[in-house]
Amino acid sequence: MKIIDFHTHLQTHWFDKPMITEAEFLAGMDRFGIETACIFTLMGFYGNCPAENDKLAAYACKHPKRLIPFATVDAKLGKPAVEELERCLSNPLFRGVKFHNWLQAFAPSMARETIIEVLRCAARHNVPVLFHDGTPPYSTTFQIATMARWVPEATIVLGHGGLGDYVYAAGQLLRDLPNLYVCFCGPKAGDLIYLVEAAGEDKVLFGSDFGFSDWRLLGDFLANVTGSGLPERVLENILIHNARRLLHLDQRPL
């Protein structure tokens, strides 16, 4: 099975703590049959986004069939954030946008005008925008879903599917908002069955947060999907086809 992991982090360190290496990252993917991973920054959430985006692009240049970089910008900066996003998305390597409002220290409503411009830019480039969700005070699932209403032409992805406390609400929001999708990354098998039922099997994608921790995390989060007992066809949609569709891989192969 050629699985796509829609939520990973590839970074040499987090604060002063070393993270897994590029080689370990690729070996972890191989271990669990992950053909392609969408890679996000970690340190870019704390500043210096252009340099961190360039690092992600460099990884993708080395492994263009396996690593898909998502750009990050600092929405607090206003216009320069939109300009940085435009710079990244003009590079065909970048196929998506990642925000982590909690770590980036802004509520969407605090940077509303910039966020709307960012989402419009992403929509023009036809790429999805994935947000961390499930954590107050800046990344509640409701805060992310609200942005899907601001720019209906944008494709918004809940980065975690509600985590511990927002899963039921996530299902309701996914049902209500056609441009809202969910990356199942963190919640458990019983939650996945509900999210598929509420959102539809075409709106749920697999993600692992791999890179934030070693290969065991990838195995643990993959098991949350494969251990759900969902039919093979649904699992294939979650693990492969839905991500391919959102990334437009049939029209724009890697």
Add this chain to the structure above:
Amino acid sequence: MKIEFSIIDSHALLGEEYHLTLDADELLRRMDTHGVETAIARPMGAELAVLNREGNDRVLQAHKRIRGLVSVNPWYGPKALDELKRCRDLGAVGLFLHPSRQGFMPTDDHVRPLLDFASQANWPIMFHTGSYVQSDILAVGEVARKYPRLNFIAGWGGFTDMWFELPGVFAEVPNLHLDASMMWGNAISQIVRDRGAERVLFGSAEPRNRYGVALECLERAELTKEQLRAVLRDNARRLFRLP
């Protein structure tokens, strides 16, 4: 993973809550499939928040292999204590409190009579942790410091976004234990490595999680046989005073 001893699940849920539902027969079926001999089960949903007697009866009367981790809403005051006395007489093995669902802070004064009762009954206390505000794992740590002879269990281990508090609070509060039911393997193995296997309890969080997934997760944590025996059986026996 080949397990040559009977497993005790320290945290299963019975009843209905949002999208989750599980009855005793289905829990037993899942236990049998995965070699789980005993499950410690607590109520959920309305039976956790307000209809405590119904929820407690559900877990106490489920089956001889399912032991009751009972709950009361502290806001019921003296009536809550009466309910705990009734549960003790019916064989309950511990107290479960969910600060977010039941609407209190772990450090609130009106929670203390329940903790005192648990102390007299020799029960461990599992607090739900991980939901922001009321279910702050550090608030549970504060309570545990005030009751150093009581065993506390961090239900769901701060899942998810209080995971970074685990190493600190487990270093500082020796009578706090980790319910591993919702945690990923590296978080579990870190507590085992740094604080000892006696601090960690296997749990399934059924029906939210699955036995197969939780056991697979432990397998990847690469614990020794002795550590696994402690996590999967012996610690639960000791804390819940099971035969």
